[in-house]
Amino acid sequence: MGITIKKIASELKLAVSTVSKALAGSHEISPETRQRVVEYARSVDYIPNAYASSLRKRTTGNIGVVLPEVADSFFSDAINGIESVARQKGYHVIIYLTHDDQQKEQAILNDFRSGRVDGVLMSVSLGDGSHTHIEEMAAQKPLVFFDRAWQDVTAARVLTDDVESGYNATHHLLEKGCRRIGFLSVHKNLNIIQQRLQGYKNALADHGRPVRDEDIIDCTHPDTNYDTLKTLLTNPNPPDGLVCSVESLTLLAYRVCHALNLAIPNAVRVVGFSNLGIAALLNPPLTTITQPAFAMGQAAATLLFNALERRTKADVPELKILPSVLHERASTQ
Amino acid sequence: MGITIKKIASELKLAVSTVSKALAGSHEISPETRQRVVEYARSVDYIPNAYASSLRKRTTGNIGVVLPEVADSFFSDAINGIESVARQKGYHVIIYLTHDDQQKEQAILNDFRSGRVDGVLMSVSLGDGSHTHIEEMAAQKPLVFFDRAWQDVTAARVLTDDVESGYNATHHLLEKGCRRIGFLSVHKNLNIIQQRLQGYKNALADHGRPVRDEDIIDCTHPDTNYDTLKTLLTNPNPPDGLVCSVESLTLLAYRVCHALNLAIPNAVRVVGFSNLGIAALLNPPLTTITQPAFAMGQAAATLLFNALERRTKADVPELKILPSVLHERASTQ
DNA sequence: ATGAAAGCGCTAACAT
C-alpha cells in the first residue's frame, strides 16, 4: 500500500500528529521540523488519503453539479464557469447527469446524503414528480439552483431574465411582421418556461394581439415532438413565427422545416434559446436568445461557496438574475 | 449528525458487526434479524457513509473519466455510453475536464492517487509534455484510453479505425474531383491524428497524387487557427478540398469559409470528423466522419470493469477498434 | 447466529 502519515512518523521518529500538523503547515510546529517533514513526504511521494481525511474532517472538498445533460451548449458552458471558481477555491467538481429523468435525479440526490459532496449546484429535470427528495437534500447541504429551478423548494437560485427574454424574442418576431407566432414549450411546470411564456404573452398583448391557446405547443415528449411540429407546420393556417423555449426545440424546429422544405425565414421565422457557438453557421444563421451561461455557472458556484463558508443558511434565499442577449441573424430577417 | 450503524445497533440491541452484516445481506445472519435491521434502517432513513466504507474496503465505487472538454459532441456522447455501463455495475462516474491543458491533466491524475477512484477512463490532452504522470497512475490503477491515447503508455485502448477513416474522407474528396486537398491537423504527436493523416497520404498515393507538405496544416494553437486557415484559403492556389481531423477544426473551417464568402462545396469541399447531431442543418449540410462515440464509451467502460473485476493486469494491453462511418452530405457534393 | 475488537488513515483535543 501507499505511504501513510504513520510511516512517515515512524521513519522520522515523530508522532503522527506532529507530521499531520507539519503537513498542514501548522504554526505549532517548528520551522525545521515542518521542513523536514514536508521534504521527506515529497521525497517518498506521499499522497494523503482523501477519504480518511474527509471522514475525520466531515467535509469532502467536493461540490456536486446535477444537470439533465451535457450535450446542451448552455450546460457545457455553465460547467466551465462553475469549474473556474471551484478550482480557485480548491474544490473538486463532480458532474452528475440525470438525462431529464426524475428517478435518476432522486437517486443522485439521495446518494449525496452519504456525504460525497459538501454542497450542490443543480438544474432540475423535467417531470411531474414531487420535489421532496430535493427538499430533503437541501435540508442537509447547501443547494443552489441555476437556470432550471423549482419554486416550491427554498434555495438560492441564479436565473436569467426569462420574462424579458421571452418578451424580446416575441417582440422581435412581431416587428419583423409575423402575424401568428407559435411558442414551443416543454414541461409547463418548469419555471423558466412559464416565465418565457409570460414574456411571449406580454409581447402579444403589447402589440394588441390575442393569445391563442393552440399557438402554445407542448413539446414535452421527445419521441413525439417531431410529429407534433410537423403537424403544426403543415396545417392550413400555420404560424409564420416560432419562439423555441429551449435549445433542443430550436434545433428540432430547424430539422422539421428542412424536412418540409419550409423556407426560413420566408415561410417561418425562427428565434430560439441557444448558446451554440455555431448558430451563425446554421442554414440559415439562427437568431438566438443567448444566456450568459459561463457567468451563471460562476455566480451559482460563488453563491454556493458563500453558503459553505458561512456554514449557516441565509434566512431568505438569495436570487441572482443575469440578462440574456438577443442575437439577430438571418432566421428572422 | 446522520444515522449511523452504531445507533441502529444500540437501538436494536445488536452488535454493530451484526448490523453491518445484515445490511450487506450476509447469510451469516438469521433471516429474522436481517429483516428487522433492514426495516429499521429504512424506517429511520439510514444512509451509509460512503467514505467510511471506502476507507475500510479500500475501494471507492467510483470511476474517473478524464477528458479535454464536454462541448465536443464526441465526448458528450461517449460519456453517455460510459454511464450506461457504470450505472449497471453500480459505479459512479466522476467527470474531470482538462481543457486540453496537460498541467491540469497532471493535477487530476495525481489526485487520483489519493484514492478517489478505482479506475480511470481517459482521452488525453494535447501537448508535448511527458507522460510520466499517466504512467505512474496506470501503475496503481486500471486505465483505459479511449479515442485519444498515447502510444508510449501501456494501457488498454478503444479506438476507431483512424487510418481508414482518414483514407475514406480523402478518397471521397478525390472521387468528387478535388485536385488539391488540405489536411487540417492538430498536435502531430497525437496518435489518432497521425493515423488519420496516414490514411490521407495513402489515399493520395492510391490516386497517384503527390503528398505535399504545405497541404498539411498544423492547427494546434486555438488562437491562431482562424488566421492560419484564412491565409491558407486566400493564397493564390488554395486547396479545393479540406479534411478536418477534429470537430473543432471542422466548424472553424466553416466559419472561415463563411467569412471569406467561399462557397462550399463549389469553391472548396469540406469533410470533417464530427458527431454533431446537427451536421445536416449546417449551411451547407456537412459531410462527416462519425465515430461510434456511445459504443466506444461502452466498450471502454466494459474493458475497465473487466480489469477491475480481475484485479490483475492483462499482460498484453487490450485493444478494441470500432469503425467510423462516412455520412455524405452537401458539403462535398 | 451473534458479538468483541481491531483498524482503514487521518485530525483534533488534550496533555506534556
Added chain:
DNA sequence: ATGTTAGCGCTTTCAT
C-alpha cells in the same frame, strides 16, 4: 514544540 489518545463510520477477522 511535540506527543498521546480518541474517534470519524465502517468492515472484517476472530471468538463465542
